[in-house]
Amino acid sequence: MGDLTITNKVLERYINFLLRxxxxxxxxxxTKLTNSLEKKEEKSFTIKSIFGAxxxxxxADDIIDDIRESRMEPKDIDL
Structure with missing residues (x-):
C-alpha cells in the first residue's frame, strides 16, 4: 500500500480528535505511529521476475490433457 499525504487542515482535525x-x-x-516509521523491507518486483521457463x-501432453480436463462446459443459455 502506498503512502497517504494529508493536508494541514486534515491533520489538525485528527489532532483535535486524538487530544480527547x-x-x-x-x-x-x-507507539504504533513510531513503529510505522521504521523502514519495512520492501518486496521488490520487476517484470523480469515473471519471465522464465x-x-x-x-x-507437454500431460499438461495439455490436464488443461482440457479442467475446462468446464458452458451452460445452455436460451436467448
Missing part, C-alpha cells in the same frame, strides 16, 4: 483520548490510548497511538515434471 486518555493518556494510555495516546501512548499506544504514539515453465518448470514442471509433466510432459
Amino acid at each position: 483520548f486518555d493518556k494510555s490510548s495516546k501512548k499506544k497511538m504514539i 515453465w518448470q514442471d515434471d509433466r510432459s
Whole structure:
C-alpha cells in the first residue's frame, strides 16, 4: 500500500480528535505511529521476475490433457 499525504487542515482535525483520548490510548497511538516509521523491507518486483521457463515434471501432453480436463462446459443459455 502506498503512502497517504494529508493536508494541514486534515491533520489538525485528527489532532483535535486524538487530544480527547486518555493518556494510555495516546501512548499506544504514539507507539504504533513510531513503529510505522521504521523502514519495512520492501518486496521488490520487476517484470523480469515473471519471465522464465515453465518448470514442471509433466510432459507437454500431460499438461495439455490436464488443461482440457479442467475446462468446464458452458451452460445452455436460451436467448
